Amino acid sequence: xxxxxxxxxxxxxxxxxxxxxxxxxxxxxxxxxxxxxxxxxxxxxxxxxxxxxxxxxxxxxxxxxxxxxxxxxxxxxxxxxxxxxxxxxxxxxxxxxxxxxxxxxxxxxxxx
Amino acid sequence: xxxxxxxxxxxxxxxxxxxxxxxxxxxxxxxxxxxxxxxxxxxxxxxxxxxxxxxxxxxxxxxxxxxxxxxxxxxxxxxxxxxxxxxxxxxxxxxxxxxxxxxxxxxxxxxxxxx
Numbered sequence: 310x311x312x313x314x315x316x317x318x319x320x321x322x323x324x325x326x327x328x329x330x331x332x333x334x335x336x337x338x339x340x341x342x343x344x345x346x347x348x349x350x351x352x353x354x355x356x357x358x359x360x361x362x363x364x365x366x367x368x369x370x371x372x373x374x375x376x377x378x379x380x381x382x383x384x385x386x387x388x389x390x391x392x393x394x395x396x397x398x399x400x401x402x403x404x405x406x407x408x409x410x411x412x413x414x415x416x417x418x419x420x421x
Numbered sequence: 422x423x424x425x426x427x428x429x430x431x432x433x434x435x436x437x438x439x440x441x442x443x444x445x446x447x448x449x450x451x452x453x454x455x456x457x458x459x460x461x462x463x464x465x466x467x468x469x470x471x472x473x474x475x476x477x478x479x480x481x482x483x484x485x486x487x488x489x490x491x492x493x494x495x496x497x498x499x500x501x502x503x504x505x506x507x508x509x510x511x512x513x514x515x516x517x518x519x520x521x522x523x524x525x526x527x528x529x530x531x532x533x534x535x536x
Contacts, residue, residue, distance in 0.1 A: 353527070
């Protein structure tokens, strides 16, 4: 059973388009993180959200944490080829706050 | 920028050989992890450590073993490599971020191919 479900699994868009990817769970998380991974590299942390309903912006990226702290979304405005990569969400739950569970990821391709 | 290093980056080795993948971090983090990942696929936790002399199996069963004798060092060993072990192995360490959530820092990974 996958604790964190990410959708879509694959997304291919043209430069300049907007997109949203999702990370959903039936479990409550004390925090959720979003990572971006380029081919042949390790994931790099983009953002952490900890408060239900929280919205964080990182340039053209907007991250939202659901009110019930069970889901999150990542919205990219005016996507660029440099945004291409695997976007992973990860959550830590209550007592095992140090142990991160990762979703399968969304593989995003932005075509010039 | 994260200070966590993995060596080698790439390794091609014959079946039956013993291998050790190295992972070191200079951030003083107590918690360290090993993940296994196939290209473009999800990360599977195979080992983690709370600190020195503490190691636990992860969610995905693995024939590999780990040790944590020093805070900064978390090597992974395969006693007898098999083609089914071919994968990318990612090492990470974590800290509690300023916002209260666990934040992980990853090495660049070791791409292992067993022939």
